[in-house]
Amino acid sequence: MSRVEVKKTYKLYIGGAFPRSESGRSYEVSDAKGRFLANAAKGSRKDARDAVVAARKAQPGWGRATAYNRGQVLYRVAEVMESRKGQFVEEVRAAEGLTPTRATAAVDAAIDRWVWYAGWSDKYAQVLGGLNPVAGPYFNISAPDATGVVAALAPQESSLLGLVSVLAPIVVSGNTAVVLSSKDRPIPAITLAEALATSDVPGGVINLITGDPAEAAPWLATHRDVNAIDLTGVAGTDLAWGDLERAAADNLKRVRRPALDGLSAIEEDWSVTPTLGRIESFLETKTVWHPKGR
């Protein structure tokens, strides 16, 4: 007789802990063929606000960590994911309906993306910053600095590779993140949260909320303590990215628009090697002057 499997309760990931939604709600998650997979926590706008509080609390420490340290932390995420690769492949396959080969390729690429971004941690500042030869006796230097707390809508289709492709460039520079996962494909996101919790990412640096982004996204867009918002995951939802961008103007959030075909949001091809663009979207340039003299 076969063993009765122990099923897992899927929860949110806020401030390094795994709470249920404060709303007490859950929703059914199915695989690509419509078969029941699990009940995932249906995050509320209050959960999103709690996540912003956690992200704000974690930001100064993460932002002050050395670039070398942040690089190692991101690399550690890749290591931990690699050790749970089988589970990720299964979950991506179920969520996205991919063949085993293609699911494996997606998970491989997601792990490699952490490695790619880990390597950038102590390099983008050299590429993007530098001395400015001002016309006068002054030392003048520009360097990138983290924007702060970044809210992100993770892609709806690419449940893991897309999520990692959005998340890693936000946190590599010292930002902290509040991420709304794919609505219909949240399981790989929760497993990623478990990998994060057992790697070296400090609690609160990455916060993941499952549920319907249409509920929390408008609140994150208007939230006064969110510095930037990544609208990538608007594609494939009923949300209008222009409405979120308009709401974000209340405190002049930096807005990363979704990929567009005309004015319609579309999901990007995540297999393409990224550019520095996503890292740059969530950076400020700080310029410091000092006189030279004897």
Place this chain on the structure above:
Amino acid sequence: MSTFEYAPAPESRAVVNLQPSYGLFINGEFVEGTGSSFKTISPATEEVLAEISEASPADVDLAVKAARTAYTRVWSRMSGADRGKYLYRIARILQERAREFAVLETLDNGKPIKESRDVDVPIAAAHFFYHAGWADKLEYAALGPNPRPHGVVGQVIPWNFPMLMLAWKIAPALATGNTVVLKPAETTPLTALLFAEVCQQADLPPGVVNIVTGAGTTGQAIVDHPGVDKIAFTGSTGVGKAIARAIAGTPKKATLELGGKAANIIFDDAPIDQAVEGIINGIFFNQGHVCCAGSRLLVQESIAEEVEARLKRRLQTLRVGDPLDKNTDVGAINSGAQLARITELVAAGVAEGAERWDTGCPLPEKGFWFRPTVFTGVSQTHRIAQEEIFGPVVSMLTFRTPQEAVAKANNTPYGLSAGIWTEKGSRILWMADQLRAGVIWANTFNRFDPTSPFGGYKESGYGREGGRHGLSAYVVTGGPQ
């Protein structure tokens, strides 16, 4: 002790050839606008300088179409090297006609001639010279793969540095291959119209630069025009937010350089005399009409009394008056509306319990004037510590520890600039790391250079102007051509 009085040393107005009225500069020519007109005055005397056209939405449409045609047929096809040569020409003509620009700027804006002559105009020319060199080197600027222009850029600039802001906007836009429709501020249109003549003298292809004068509705017509691909705005945070809302969901992009409430932080080991000069330069430069002005003075408690005394003593030597006089330190407030705003906020400061002090210096009878003013006993919640006054008014607060200085400095929705005064190098670098501001001046203040990126964090806007960073706002990258 008796003092020597300064003899008047007025700069001659003869170098400026004012016309009674001006049209709009569209497609390389001055044309009559279809809207109404308004007068631009000298804020120092309230003398009417000229009649200015208020560009209607139809005029803006003409300008955008001219810019589009110039972009498609000429400017986007021209080599970077040739674009650069036009910018070099403009830079040279600005240098040749520098005195004329300086006098005209001072007449129209009210700022002291020594500032327009030594700061605004030379740095404006330098911006064109700097960006000219980028025009054929964009692939080296690390902007991303395949950098290319947006197309037509709409630019709206403020009245505090009319010519300098024009240069900050037009030079990078043209260097990267865009064409522009620019609106100068309602109260300071004259140097932009003189710049149109410079474009003619440089034989700049018609339509590459279009200047439309007017007020808020003209600006809105630019922002809303579907033929404009990108907006660059410098001005108030309120209008900046309105622009961000207006372009949300459209193909347009924007860079916004908005308000500030900079902390100028004085530690007890700072060289006090230099710091006092820095405080004065920080807030009384350009009558305090500076978005990055050091309007919140944070002084370490142990030296607060001494700094206050020395500051007040030094302020009494500032010469307030005729902006055209070469000895004038503080000129006229740019407009009656701005004077009313300053007066209202200063009254609020008194009503909320802060202590007001001013130099008591005599002021001219005509024109818009405000004495250099210091508030002490200011708390962080006072409006004068939170809101941008944009005038010659500094609010003094104290702190005990570097941590407290950082907390107070960052306690604002703005994040444009900050100043640090201390002899301790490690403290400067620590403070610079902690401060959430785009430009940080250590042991100096209010320095500007075309190679140095300028722009803010948080509600001071987004994007940078100047340097390699400023170019990125004017290109799109990646993808197929």
